[in-house]
Amino acid sequence: MKRRVIIAAALAVSCAALAFAAGTDENGAADDSGTITLRIMRQFVGGMDPATEPGVQVINEVTGYETVWELLPAESPMDKLNLLLAAGDEYDFIYISNSNSAVVADYATRGVLTDLTDKLGDYPNLAKIPDNAWSRYTFDGRTFAVPSTGLPIPQSINFVRQDWLDALGAGEPSTRQELYDLLVAFRDEDPGNNGDRNVPFGMVGPWHPGLASTFGILYPQQLSEGRIYDTRLTEEYRDYLSFLNRLYEEDLLDPDFPVMTSVVFREKVAAGGIGAFSGWVDDAVSLHTAAESEGDMTSRYTALETLDGPDGVKRNFSQAGPHNVGFVPTSSSKADDVLGWLNVFMDDANWKEITIGIEGIDHEVQPDGRTFPILPRFDEIRSRMWALLPVQNGEQYFPLWLTRIRKNPIYFGVYDQMLPQVDPYKVANELAYLPIGENRAQNGRLIEDYIEEESIKFIAGARPISEFSEFVSEVEDLGMNEVISEMQIAWDNR
Template identity: 30%
Template sequence: MLINRKTMLLTVAATLSVTSLAACASPTNTSGGSAPNPAPAASAPAAPAPKPELKSLQIWQKDDYNTYPVAKYLEQATGYKVQYDMLPQDKPQDKLNILIASGEPYDAITTTGGTDFKALYADYAKKGALTDLGPLIDKFGPNIKAAIDPAALEAAKVDGKLYAIPTRTIPFAASSLYIREDWLDKVGMKAPTTLDELVAVLKAFKDKDPGGNGDKNIPLTIRGDASFIDNIVGAFGMPGFWNNVNGKLTPRAMDPAYKEYVTFMADLFKQGLLDKEFGANKDATAKEKFTSGRAGMMMLNWSDVPTIADALTKSVPTAKAAFIPTIKGKDGKIGLNATAGFDRITYIPKSSKHAEDAIKWMNAKLEKDTFKTMAIGEENKHYTFKDGAYTPILPIFTDERNQANNFLTGTDDKNYPTYWQARVRKDPRLFDAWNYMNKIQPDNTRVADPLGFAPYLPEFSKSFQQLNTLVGDYTNKLIYGAEPMTGIDNFIQKFKTSGGDASYKEVNDWYATAKK
């Protein structure tokens, strides 16, 4: 309904007149004097703007992030509700590339910190797909600055700018060969310690039928993207993607030991000692072959031991399994690849609608008490602390903090290595596996990734994923017998001209300065 303009003006004028008179009036006190003018009424503080719901993409885990207890705790502690999505377990890089290219509006993306994902991160940053976090952290991230090691933040920079918040890894050897000990007992052998002993054990697994599967026994199974088998490849002096060869960091394809390794593996395949279907195996496929009782050995991460052990004993109640010692090759070569650098990295894509709030959320997670409660829960509810050691209270720690590490977006680097003790003590089998690989086995068996804290290296980052895929595919073909061994020299030249030479020079230019 339209209001008469004259009526409106008269109403406004009258209102102003009343307001003016009220402001001029001076109330009198009991002595007849004028009372002082009262202080103006304080205006009510503006209500804080509601915090937006954030959208976060995480690495794969078996539990739904959204219903996991840590998610609820973080919502209460930070005030931010977050919708969590996951990357797939297999080929997560492919899915991530699609999401980045399509501009999916995630406010935070967390990936593992391995070399392949670091290379993707650098590539995204170079292409302008990520948000420069430096100014946001300066303004909204005091806890981030206080908690995270400055060296880690520096190593995460691309072209001098910080596009990701790094979560440092706890140094340890992660994967090795896991064997059916009851199969060893049945064939009357001990766990192998050399390459020759390994071959002998695999032959016994094939010929003596310890699994009761007849000719369907699989002596060794692996997943298809694991052509370089942890522990075995270390016996050839190549435990990591890059290894020190006569003082130079050298990629496996350019390592003189590469030919020896693929020859050894091809021979295992020819003899039927390596799963004939390994090239098609996904991670879950290889694990199922082992836990169903068909395979006698597999490559396994120690963090998977409880799950694998439970599944195995469900299928074969009398089964026993454990990691084998670190295998020695000729000239005493030995090595398990040990983590160094970043366990994971978290970045904000340019497509985010709430970059400022994403930093505020991650900063709130690094408030000291919030971080500790997120990581290991509440004292005397989730853990006990005695003599400097954190010990989990079971089963509540497993129920409510087993997957807490996947919610990390940066760590309290001074304190987390101590808090972390609770994680490996949450299951005796888990602790035994970790302890065997990282404490019982000699120190020289663990070889830290020399590029763990390398800065952004343009040539290396540009070609790493392509070269890694190139080498993995070719190595599988050599093992299958689909490519002749006589073609290795030609392949190495292709590797070099496809970016291998440029990466080698760049990496070693940096390494020469890092050693000083």
């Protein structure tokens, strides 16, 4: 008897719980004060907790909207995104990085994205995003996503230990041959007195336009007389791989190159054993931080001026081009509110207040005209603001961004020294804004992974460079020709 009573009570409780759950289904609509609430989802950012992120508060205060942020998981974010779009979860705006942007075309054809075409005219500030960026997400005349454009900074840069240069009394190399000779001197004379740990040259992964540019390669795909070709299937790329293989065989390139990850690489740099490296802007900063955290202030790296191309002309890879992309799922009923929010965001005064704050409180203008953040307040509130910009025009943002990097003496030192060395030589990628076609969306990732794997093997000598023509046909078998012809059609019809 007693047992029956307990069971009945348990049933009653669970029924009540269910009813309660059904009754409190939140839809995130406007609250009593009339503020509009938007649910934003963005790609994972390490170390950021959106629930406590002070930058979100700044954005809400400046824009007058109540935004609630969530992050996609670090692991397999696109699987999660597929699932939540397929399930019709109620997110109002989702934005992802350019490297995943191929999914937008797919989502648009499946009808899970809101068609924004007829609404955009009502939000004039969005017109600050250049037309070619919009065209990337416009299919049959209908626009389904809000693009961002990247900062116009050169990305791939070669660095060299200034103290090693000084010890040898050597000048900065300006051609590939001079760089090679310098590395030989690093190996033979060991200016860092590292003995067995001496590594003249290091890098992570095989693709470094800062070196490939000396063979005439800047971007994965380039144009020659109106025809698009993939640079990795050319003689020039073979020569690039041969050159790196030679560095590897002659103990100039880090023997651990094939197993190198950016974390391990940072440790190696911090330990002081690497004389020069080909890296990326972001690495440059973290590597300096690593070296300095070891207390080794002498191990300063100098950014080299862009090396000469095969014709003697210097060219550098530019980050300008598509950046993040955001969209409104059809499950959200707030497309107009989202565009309204982005429109307020893109207002010049608001944009400035969000990214660098108010003069005299968050930043100050120094006598030389340069703007500097006021620390520590700036860092406490705005250190992760870069991750919270749902839309941006890189060209317009650039001057404010320069203020932001001055919050950290390492960033500042690196960029201040680096930009003049490489900025004059940047060459925009003409093909950057080509829409991503079906073949590229489907096979692009497989092809890129395969090219990377095999390139590492060629460089480390695990595959002889004489098999380069076989490599070319293997990549073609994976569907490269279809990708290229698809791009060509898009280019011809642009």
